[in-house]
Amino acid sequence: MxxxxxxxxxxxxxxxxxxxxxxxxxxxxxxxxxxxxxxxxxxxxxxxxxxxxxxxxxxxxxxxxxxxxxxxxxxxxxxxxxxxxxxxxxxxxxxxxxxxxxxxxxxxxxxxxxxxxxxxxxxxxxxxxxxxxxxxxxxxxxxxxxxxxxxxxxxxxxxxxxxxxxxxxxxxxxxxxxxxxxxxxxxxxxxxxxxxxxxxxxxxxxxxxxxxxPARMRKTIVTWPWAQLTEAGFTRMVLNHGAWHAANSAPGSVYSAMHSSLQLHSSLAGTVQLEIRMDATLKDTAKLHDDYIRAVNAGVGLEPTVDVTEGTWLEIALEPTPSYGEYARQKSMGGHLRKPLTEAQVGAIYRSLNDPNHFGAGLVYLAAYGCKINTVESSATAIPQRDSVLKLWYSNNWADPAQDETEVGWLRTLRKNVHGATGGFPVPNGRQDGGYINYPDVDMRDPVQNTSGVPWYSIIWKDNYPRLQRVKNTYDPKNVFRHALSLDPA
Ligand SMILES: Cc1cc2nc3c(=O)[nH]c(=O)nc-3n(C[C@H](O)[C@H](O)[C@H](O)COP(=O)(O)OP(=O)(O)OC[C@H]3O[C@@H](n4cnc5c(N)ncnc54)[C@H](O)[C@@H]3O)c2cc1C
CATH class of the missing domain: 3.30.465.10 (Uridine Diphospho-n-acetylenolpyruvylglucosamine Reductase; domain 3)
Known part of the structure; x- marks a missing residue:
């Protein structure tokens, strides 16, 4: 039709x-x-x-x-x-x-x-x-x-x-x-x-x-109110979270049964949250779960609320993602971390989330990665990131088209301040490992935004890019299928 x-x-x-x-x-x-x-x-x-x-x-x-x-x-x-x-x-x-x-x-x-x-x-x-x-x-x-x-x-x-x-x-x-x-x-x-x-x-x-x-899943939301969170407490939490993932993301870790995302919202939103999803059927589910929360919260200086629910795997998997409602205008960028963010990077995040000139629903999302993901060779799949411990996503949502420039600018400033040492993007090095095409950002292709000297396609696909380009030459030689972040034929 x-x-x-x-x-x-x-x-x-x-x-x-x-x-x-x-x-x-x-x-x-x-x-x-x-x-x-x-x-x-x-x-x-x-x-x-x-x-x-x-x-x-x-x-x-x-x-x-x-x-x-x-x-x-x-x-x-x-x-x-x-x-x-x-x-x-x-x-x-x-x-x-x-x-x-x-x-x-x-x-x-x-x-x-x-x-x-x-x-x-x-x-x-x-x-x-x-x-x-x-x-x-x-x-x-x-x-x-x-x-x-x-x-x-x-x-x-x-x-x-x-x-x-x-x-x-x-x-x-x-x-x-x-x-x-x-x-x-x-x-x-x-x-x-x-x-x-x-x-x-x-x-x-x-x-x-x-x-x-798993037959059953536990889903937990841990919440810290911004009103009671000091900069020192915030920094401690993000560093704890990073250190925990660096220590618990090897293949075979007991924690491969657990996924979580630390959701650092703009302070206007009122809270910072940690969402945990884990196999509820393990002998040690409760202990592993509580130990993790304790490790992230050590030294933060306040007790978060911990809201635990349990359901079948399917019930939890089918829960709709909360909608941003009218805040349907968006700018985001994603990447990978081999090592936790540094204290200076966490400071840059803190300042952006508390920027008094920003009224969007900003978010820095740190999702658990590693374990089984890292048992595969980098060249075995086109996505090359196979030794990261966290997936990173910077995001901002707002409602008013008149705010586009300000709110896109907010995300760019955040990204540049966190990755200033590498041209504004998480270009692959010992600590970070490039972008993610499913979290696309066309800024990567803009030399004004990407001052790293590393081409956008190498940031995403690293050494797999030349092979991808050969596939492009073979199967789409006329470049019929192209968009703002598709690769060019050779
Ligand atoms: C709310 C939300 C939550 C997300 N959560 C996750 C997550 O947990 N994990 C994760 O990895 N990613 C996540 N993503 C990112 C998601 O994986 C990407 O946005 C993905 O590309 C969306 O696919 P789609 O088919 O829905 O999108 P579309 O907008 O339909 O397509 C996205 C791109 O793929 C192309 N495409 C779509 N269909 C085809 C096709 N049949 N053949 C060839 N090309 C096609 C389109 O042309 C476009 O370039 C999330 C995104 C959102 C908005």
């Missing part, structure tokens, strides 16, 4: 993107149901010289889809089947499915899951292609560590569309196309219509081919 401006359904489909700063204005929105319809869309776009883009879950933080240059938008939201494919001996997931739909179908059908992101509304199309991580990643690795194959519609040198199935099998001539979808990012190689998942080395019935999540 093709929806055009003037159609009652147009606005809802065009405005499906997460960030209200960016608006899509395509001439045509193709709501597709199979790869052959996607091929038609690609053939038309090439023939008519229309810029083409693709949306799955619509949770992109940047304007990589919502950009007026795109005249044909392929919308995969109706392609969300999750089945067990006997021929491939793997779970087939259509690329328009949302994580929550995938978790539900895999768990209710077979008792298994993939270690994807925390937000059930995120779509697999972008999330998997970018190398997604989530609450089970310290135990089971990244979602792409379980990716067996992809079905991708690509355009050849003559611009003709074709559908390629690329697997991780050693003898597969299209193996590099599979590899590019283990973190190379969405929208830069073709349009993925289907993913297949099976854990490497797994055998037996379907229920043995992917990880089984």
């Amino acid at each position: 093709i929806v055009r401006p003037g159609d009652a359904r147009y606005a809802e489909l065009a405005e499906r993107g997460y960030n209200n700063r960016f608006v899509a204005t395509p001439d045509e929105i193709w709501l597709v149901h199979c790869a052959s319809q996607v091929e038609k869309a690609v053939n038309q776009a090439v023939a008519k010289n229309q810029r083409i883009t693709v949306r799955s879950g619509g949770h992109c933080f940047e304007g990589l889809v919502d950009d007026p240059q795109f005249r044909l938008l392929v919308d995969l939201s109706e392609m969300k089947n999750v089945t067990f494919d006997r021929t491939m001996n793997a779970f087939a997931v259509e690329a328009g499915a949302r994580l929550g739909e995938v978790y539900k179908a895999l768990y209710e059908g077979w008792g298994v899951t993939v270690p994807g992101g925390v937000c059930p509304e995120v779509g697999v199309g972008g999330h998997v292609s970018g190398g997604g991580y989530g609450p089970l990643s310290r135990r089971h690795g990244l979602v792409v560590d379980h990716l067996y194959a992809v079905e991708v519609v690509v355009a050849d040198r003559g611009g003709k569309a074709r559908t390629v199935i690329a697997t991780r099998n050693a003898g597969d001539p299209n193996r590099d196309l599979w590899w590019a979808h283990t973190g190379g990012g969405g929208g830069g190689f073709g349009i993925v219509t289907r993913f297949w998942f099976r854990t490497p080395g797994a055998s037996g019935g379907a229920s043995a081919l992917l990880p089984q999540p």
